[in-house]
Amino acid sequence: SQELEQSPQSLIVQEGKNLTINCTSSKTLYGLYWYKQKYGEGLIFLMMLQKGGEEKSHEKITAKLDEKKQQSSLHITASQPSHAGIYLCGADIGGGTSYGKLTFGQGTILTVHP
Amino acid sequence: NAGVMQNPRHLVRRRGQEARLRCSPMKGHSHVYWYRQLPEEGLKFMVYLQKENIIDESGMPKERFSAEFPKEGPSILRIQQVVRGDSAAYFCASSPDVRDIENWFFGSGTQLSVL
Numbered sequence: 038s039q040e041l042e043q044s045p046q047s048l049i050v051q052e053g054k055n056l057t058i059n060c061t062s063s064k065t066l067y068g069l070y071w072y073k074q075k076y077g078e079g080l081i082f083l084m085m086l087q088k089g090g091e092e093k094s095h096e097k098i099t100a101k102l103d104e105k106k107q108q109s110s111l112h113i114t115a116s117q118p119s120h121a122g123i124y125l126c127g128a129d130i131g132g133g134t135s136y137g138k139l140t141f142g143q144g145t146i147l148t149v150h151p
Numbered sequence: 152n153a154g155v156m157q158n159p160r161h162l163v164r165r166r167g168q169e170a171r172l173r174c175s176p177m178k179g180h181s182h183v184y185w186y187r188q189l190p191e192e193g194l195k196f197m198v199y200l201q202k203e204n205i206i207d208e209s210g211m212p213k214e215r216f217s218a219e220f221p222k223e224g225p226s227i228l229r230i231q232q233v234v235r236g237d238s239a240a241y242f243c244a245s246s247p248d249v250r251d252i253e254n255w256f257f258g259s260g261t262q263l264s265v266l
Contacts, residue, residue: 039193041193043193068252070252072257077259077260077262078259078260079155079242079244079256079257079258079259079260080194080242080244080257081257082253082255085252085253125193125194127194129252136199136206136207136249136250137182137184137196137199137206137207137249138196138199138207138209138210139194139196139252140196141186141193141194141195142193143191143192143193144193
């Protein structure tokens, strides 16, 4: 089983709709990172969350980390075709000492229909 | 300042051959990380290197896989005697500081196909 579970695995929405992607761990997350990947390309860093209850926003994307630091959500408001891609959550679940070693979820494939 | 460069983008090998994947970090970055993305799975950590040193190779298979990051030149991930199960996308990332994950930059990956 995955140490980081992402849901849903895929998502198809109409342009303009809101959507949420979840990332859950059974272990405490010492740093939670959201990335976007376009097919055949590398990862683009979106946001980092470290403190329980933390919330960050960038343009139409908001990410939250719950108080227990075991679950994060990524919310996109008024989705656009440019939001399409694979969203990955990555985390340090090694207690902050696992330098270089992020654990990733399996990814959520987002399709936005115009 | 060019990004992290990986080459080749696509590599086809027959079973038993060797595969060499190259990663040129961003200028000024002395930390390199290799990850593997298997079909239907997320990215899995393989190895973390600094210049001339392997810091953590706990994610590397014990046999056939090796990595280096020489004083001069790119980091190399080497897979000897490839098998079909090695088919995957291999990504590297680089950073100026290992703890500053916000400043990790990923390459576009090498897609390895083993026939």
